[in-house]
Amino acid sequence: MGLTRNRRKTDPEIVIARDTDSESSSSEEEEEEEDNYPVSESEEEEKPVKNGGKIELEKSKAKGKAPITVCKQPGHEAGFKGATYIDCPMKPCFLCKMPGHTTMSCPHRVVTSHGTLPTSHRNTKNPMEFVFKRQLQPRIPPIKPKYVIPDQVHCAVIRYHSRRVTCLEFHPTRNNILLSGDKKGQIGVWDFAKVYEKSVYGNIHSVQVNNMRFSPTNDDMFYSASSDGTVGYTDLETGTSSTLINLNPDGWQGPESWKMMYGMDINSEKGLVLVSDNFGFLHMIDQRSNNTTGEPVLIHKQRTKVVGLDCNPVQPELLLSCGNDHFARIWDLRKLQSGDSLNELKHKRVVNSAYFSPSSGTKIMTTCQDNRIRIWDSIFGDLDSPSREIVHSHDFNRHLTPFKAEWDPKDTSESLIVVGRYISENYNGAALHPIDFIDSSNGQLVAEVMDPNITTITPVNKLHPREDVLASGSSRSLFIWRPQEEKTEIEEEKKDKRIIICYGDSKKKGKKHKRGSDDEDEDDDMFSSRGKNIKLNKTQVKTTKSTRKTKT
DNA sequence: AAGGCATGTTTCC
DNA sequence: TGGAAACCCTGCCT
Numbered sequence: 001m002g003l004t005r006n007r008r009k010t011d012p013e014i015v016i017a018r019d020t021d022s023e024s025s026s027s028e029e030e031e032e033e034e035d036n037y038p039v040s041e042s043e044e045e046e047k048p049v050k051n052g053g054k055i056e057l058e059k060s061k062a063k064g065k066a067p068i069t070v071c072k073q074p075g076h077e078a079g080f081k082g083a084t085y086i087d088c089p090m091k092p093c094f095l096c097k098m099p100g101h102t103t104m105s106c107p108h109r110v111v112t113s114h115g116t117l118p119t120s121h122r123n124t125k126n127p128m129e130f131v132f133k134r135q136l137q138p139r140i141p142p143i144k145p146k147y148v149i150p151d152q153v154h155c156a157v158i159r160y161h162s163r164r165v166t167c168l169e170f171h172p173t174r175n176n177i178l179l180s181g182d183k184k185g186q187i188g189v190w191d192f193a194k195v196y197e198k199s200v201y202g203n204i205h206s207v208q209v210n211n212m213r214f215s216p217t218n219d220d221m222f223y224s225a226s227s228d229g230t231v232g233y234t235d236l237e238t239g240t241s242s243t244l245i246n247l248n249p250d251g252w253q254g255p256e257s258w259k260m261m262y263g264m265d266i267n268s269e270k271g272l273v274l275v276s277d278n279f280g281f282l283h284m285i286d287q288r289s290n291n292t293t294g295e296p297v298l299i300h301k302q303r304t305k306v307v308g309l310d311c312n313p314v315q316p317e318l319l320l321s322c323g324n325d326h327f328a329r330i331w332d333l334r335k336l337q338s339g340d341s342l343n344e345l346k347h348k349r350v351v352n353s354a355y356f357s358p359s360s361g362t363k364i365m366t367t368c369q370d371n372r373i374r375i376w377d378s379i380f381g382d383l384d385s386p387s388r389e390i391v392h393s394h395d396f397n398r399h400l401t402p403f404k405a406e407w408d409p410k411d412t413s414e415s416l417i418v419v420g421r422y423i424s425e426n427y428n429g430a431a432l433h434p435i436d437f438i439d440s441s442n443g444q445l446v447a448e449v450m451d452p453n454i455t456t457i458t459p460v461n462k463l464h465p466r467e468d469v470l471a472s473g474s475s476r477s478l479f480i481w482r483p484q485e486e487k488t489e490i491e492e493e494k495k496d497k498r499i500i501i502c503y504g505d506s507k508k509k510g511k512k513h514k515r516g517s518d519d520e521d522e523d524d525d526m527f528s529s530r531g532k533n534i535k536l537n538k539t540q541v542k543t544t545k546s547t548r549k550t551k552t
Numbered sequence: 553a554a555g556g557c558a559t560g561t562t563t564c565c
Numbered sequence: 566t567g568g569a570a571a572c573c574c575t576g577c578c579t
Contacts, residue, residue, distance in 0.1 A: 087573085094573065395572090397573080397574080397575085398572070398575085399574085399575040399576075400574090400575080423574080424573090431574070456574085456575085457574065457575090475575075
């Protein structure tokens, strides 16, 4: 049953254009931009001229050598043996968090149905459910379209950001413009059609960008919410930015009082920018005046982060929020009052994201830190328990941007979702972290997308609103994936020029990386060095083609 | 070039 | 309740 393994069937097409004309010209361009980066944090100053964005694979191997003892029992350990993770038998399964088995033998690890849990005690006789079935169901095509999976790296900017990517946003009308925010507060604007056209705005925020939205009334402007406690309103072309809210007008008074902006969405009907903070409050900005309206409303537990906001695409007065108090909540903006949500969706752990389905707005999907994606098939039905729970590895980790499962906005059946996977899989000796496409209506894994050159975890993913394009942020790099295409030789050639490698902090001290020195093995970028590594692994199995997975 | 460690957030007790 | 422990895949620095 249609599990397509979207791994390369042929040689990886992406070649790093090192020392070619195109590449060096790109690096010139690179420099120009990077000179404009403000160096805001002192730690940045101390960076060495050249840092090793080196070979993760070796690292993980190294890990095997220093096993972590995770229980008191002597001899019990956990860690990587090669590319395979071995768990401590005393700990609950790393995937589903249930005791009694290890990750390798987890029942949710079955290849085809990536661990859907059966519906529990659903009340199918609920009248609202009936109404839903009669009135709304007919609008949803019963036959699922054939999924087109963007499974090939089409272009990339390696080490584009100086810190890990935290959020992505496609331009609402210009198909090839991608916004990316990072941990440091910088925002990238990349035209991925003209691959080399990109810029980074470093003075909008001082720390982590958590969410970005384009203005529905002016395509050239976007909002951004940041952990610096501000909401920025920025001109896409010039980077000229104004601050619409600042929750820390008196500056740093210690961690107890420092406020941060997390969730953000726009209610275009009312012309409101909705933003949520780390103290449990919702703030509103009037788009016309660019000023706050009304008082902040407590929508989640006091002093907890409200990480996500989502306005219903059909009924914009319906707001979905989620946060660290283990709840997702549905609100009616017309009668928004603290404690007065329409519904409370309880979770076992922190809820990283909660989204209405993109076209009908009648489904809800949440990503929770208990390694489950939850689906409610109808907001009109029984919301006490989700319609489905899909066990999926997307653990919280301090080094990673929290994972969020995202709908495919183009899938009219509202079932295809994309989400990065935390736990690695042994693909012919290489530990890779695929990006999973899941049919959320049944939990089936539709495709696992990966590239042997990307060995980092990819927690940030977004599907294009109109085209078969996936954008993903992995560590400091951005990737654009498209479906496999017929390859002409011209295409092949072009591909060489589709990967941009940024030498990041190298120039901070006015010193250039050793570009001119005809660097033999100087590829400190992840794409090429990883590629090499994979080759090593391939030779082990005596083939230079196919990185076919050897999973059992 | 292998190893140390800063880092933040959540859960545990 | 607050303080401490845990943390499985970062990335930088020595």
